[in-house]
Amino acid sequence: MSDINWNDYSLETQAIRAGHKRTHEDEHSMPIFTTSSYVFKSAEEASLRFTGQKPGNIYSRFTNPTVNAFQERLALMEKGERCLAFASGMAAIMAVGMGLLKTGDHIVCSRSVFGNTVIMFQNYFSKFGIETDFVDLIDAAAWEAAIKPNTRFLFLETPSNPLTEIADISLLADIAHAHDCLLIVDNCFCTPVLQRPFELGADIVIHSATKYIDGQGRCVGGAVIASDEIIEKFIYPYLRTGGATMSPFNAWVFLSGLETLAVRMKAHCDNAFELALWLEQQPSVAKVHYPGLPSHAQHELAKRQQSHFGGIVSFELVGGKEQAWKVIDATQMISITANLGDVKTTITHPATTTHGRLTPEARAIAGIKDGLVRISVGLESITDIKNDLLKGLSS
Numbered sequence: 198m199s200d201i202n203w204n205d206y207s208l209e210t211q212a213i214r215a216g217h218k219r220t221h222e223d224e225h226s227m228p229i230f231t232t233s234s235y236v237f238k239s240a241e242e243a244s245l246r247f248t249g250q251k252p253g254n255i256y257s258r259f260t261n262p263t264v265n266a267f268q269e270r271l272a273l274m275e276k277g278e279r280c281l282a283f284a285s286g287m288a289a290i291m292a293v294g295m296g297l298l299k300t301g302d303h304i305v306c307s308r309s310v311f312g313n314t315v316i317m318f319q320n321y322f323s324k325f326g327i328e329t330d331f332v333d334l335i336d337a338a339a340w341e342a343a344i345k346p347n348t349r350f351l352f353l354e355t356p357s358n359p360l361t362e363i364a365d366i367s368l369l370a371d372i373a374h375a376h377d378c379l380l381i382v383d384n385c386f387c388t389p390v391l392q393r394p395f396e397l398g399a400d401i402v403i404h405s406a407t408k409y410i411d412g413q414g415r416c417v418g419g420a421v422i423a424s425d426e427i428i429e430k431f432i433y434p435y436l437r438t439g440g441a442t443m444s445p446f447n448a449w450v451f452l453s454g455l456e457t458l459a460v461r462m463k464a465h466c467d468n469a470f471e472l473a474l475w476l477e478q479q480p481s482v483a484k485v486h487y488p489g490l491p492s493h494a495q496h497e498l499a500k501r502q503q504s505h506f507g508g509i510v511s512f513e514l515v516g517g518k519e520q521a522w523k524v525i526d527a528t529q530m531i532s533i534t535a536n537l538g539d540v541k542t543t544i545t546h547p548a549t550t551t552h553g554r555l556t557p558e559a560r561a562i563a564g565i566k567d568g569l570v571r572i573s574v575g576l577e578s579i580t581d582i583k584n585d586l587l588k589g590l591s592s
């Protein structure tokens with residue numbers, strides 16, 4: 198098994214088999230290595246491992262076999278060179294900033310990224326003299342205009358949350374590279390099953406493994422995938438020192454999550470597509486946001502860039518906030534929670550939860566209307582999902 202070159206295999210196979218190096222116990226399934234440290238055969242071997250002259254485990258803050266297996270598997274699936282796992286998606290984003298940036302640097306970031314990413318750049322990196330400009334995700338000219346001589350990277354998520362707007366990754370990679378910047382893509386919504394940013398020119402891919410990679414809402418974790426050079430020079434030294442490490446148990450859960458990711462993503466997409474079509478026909482629904490619908494402004498781009506359209510659907514109710522809350526409160530099965538990427542369908546009202554801290558003006562710029570509802574479509578029967586929503590939609 199150890200001499201297989203997993204690069205020759207397809208994603209579905211890598212997801213199930215890559216990364217596990219069978220031990221002398223001949224186990225079939227990946228074990229959890231719950232050990233903080235490792236022993237060396239001699240003082241000399243300890244010294245060689247610490248200086249990196251000899252490969253091998255040292256200490257589980259930065260070397261653990263279960264975590265390594267997860268890293269190898271995800272790197273292969275993303276078609277990236279190397280992956281490092283972190284304690285959470287936010288810890289992964291923090292690591293990219295800590296590794297790559299210094300005082301006086303500048304970031305250009307999509308306005309519609311995960312709320313804590315905005316807070317990280319705006320409230321924390323700014324304390325160390327790093328400035329961020331936020332731009333409209335789909336306005337390529339605005340991205341280019343925001344770049345300055347000290348810009349280090351462009352940062353985005355596509356599709357965006359909750360409006361599912363799609364950025365042209367190839368175009369933005371070209372713009373970034375023309376100005377000597379890196380393009381960083383948070384690929385949490387699509388996962389490598391639906392979209393592979395490296396094939397489109399991105400330099401760094403971020404994951405919150407908490408979402409679809411786990412897929413069943415159990416563990417928090419994250420990852421950074423990049424070239425050997427970027428990882429070795431900028432990210433690994435920070436992980437080793439900063440210590441926001443993924444636990445072996447969580448890595449083990451995420452490894453089994455990856456094994457079913459391809460079939461789950463397909464099923465999420467199929468359910469979401471059917472729900473989006475159905476919602477478009479409901480008289481109380483003013484607009485449905487889903488990249489799979491021909492009515493979606495970047496439908497053609499989504500078809501080119503993604504292999505399927507994703508599991509997130511949002512829609513605007515004619516009756517505004519009052520009706521949005523009514524639809525949410527009328528559900529009996531669907532979970533009212535802001536988490537996403539779970540086999541369980543979840544529903545949330547962005548204007549008063551995930552985007553509730555924004556001013557009304559900022560919410561208007563972001564296009565988050567009071568009547569907007571976001572659904573992370575799970576894997577229950579689509580008939581039951583529709584029936585649960587119909588209670589509030591038809592009242």
Ligand SMILES: *Cc1c(COP(=O)(O)O)cnc(C)c1O
Pocket residue numbers: 285286287288311354383385386404405406407408417418419
């Ligand atoms: C949840 C999320 C994050 C943060 O990940 P955590 O694992 O919760 O720290 C980052 N980006 C996106 C797109 C997310 O949905």
